[in-house]
Amino acid sequence: MTLKVAIVANQEPQTLRVLNQLYHLLAEANIPIDQDQPNLVISVGGDGTLLSAFHRYSEHLEEVLFMGVHTGHLGFYTDWRDYEIEEMVQKLRDETLTSTSYPLLEVRITYTDGQPERRFLALNESTIKRGNTTMVADVYIRDELFERFRGDGLSVSTPTGSTAYNKSVGGAVIHPSINAMQLAEIASLNNRLFRTLGSSLVIAADDWLKIALQPSGDYFVTVDQLDIPQDQMAAVHYRVAKERIRFVSNRHMHFWHRVQDAFIGDIEKS
Known part of the structure; x- marks a missing residue:
């Protein structure tokens, strides 16, 4: 399957910096951008951006996977941080994508x-x-x-x-x-x-x-x-x-890890 990527992002300064790097790395990896008929949707921002991406492509859930890049303070749905873009694109280029689905x-x-x-x-x-x-x-x-x-x-x-x-x-x-x-x-x-x-x-x-x-x-x-x-x-x-919505699971964080990280944080420091 030829990977075709759509990108949904907010307009925050840090997001725009990440976008420039992401577009450059995707071009180097020969991964095409296709906003109309993607099979992978990358959200860059926070959970609100991921929700926007979901609603934009909600009529194509059988064809698309989702993954999120976190550029803000809290990203419950995002598996990648803004400083990990290079590693993320390398995995997209080199690995077969697997998925996990949510109700x-x-x-x-x-x-x-x-x-x-x-x-x-x-x-x-x-x-x-x-x-x-x-x-x-x-x-x-x-x-x-x-x-x-x-x-x-x-x-x-x-x-x-x-x-x-x-x-x-x-x-x-x-x-x-x-x-x-x-x-x-x-x-x-x-x-x-x-x-x-x-x-x-x-x-x-x-x-x-x-x-x-x-x-x-x-x-x-x-x-x-x-x-x-x-x-x-x-x-x-x-x-x-x-x-159901399907997320790329090659590096998908365990749900309870997400909950602990979002609401409790480092127990040893509390």
Whole structure:
């Protein structure tokens, strides 16, 4: 297979310096750049840049692998540092690429006015919120009513996304070998009148969620870093997607190593 590379990068000064070196090294290695039909997408920046790369090529997940170069302060999805570009390109030139895959989240939005549903894929998570007003929504699991939620919103995450917004609202960290999704509450109301489970829920791959919404025009749905204001929404449906994202695994960091490095750091120095 002839390797064809696409590059997605942010505009930070350090990233631009790395890009110049990367383009030069790829040319020396006779590895062509093809932004339209790549089989390898290299993200240069941080996790936000990797998410942008994923959404740009999300319709071609069967054809492309992803790898990330880290030029910022924290890169959960990135395996290479900015000072390792030469070694990275050498491996691309000399080694057969192997891959590891992670689960994704399917997000479907249905409407009250008959307009066609919209479908998205998320690598990290999707949230539902409602302006400055308490959100009221019925949570269904496999079409059975589980609870009536009242609060700021709901977050549904993938296993890799469990370390992102989900973690900040009290959800559990889930290893990506577990093919599941997680529902976490965002500032739920719990008192004598209103009750929710209060804990995050881990939902199996053969189950699905429906978040049925009260009529309103001020809902916001996010899919990773994308903000999607919606009107006339009836419900948001979630399940583990049939598609998966594949990362180059020739030098893929162990998940728990990533978690330890991102959130705990050097134990001996703490």
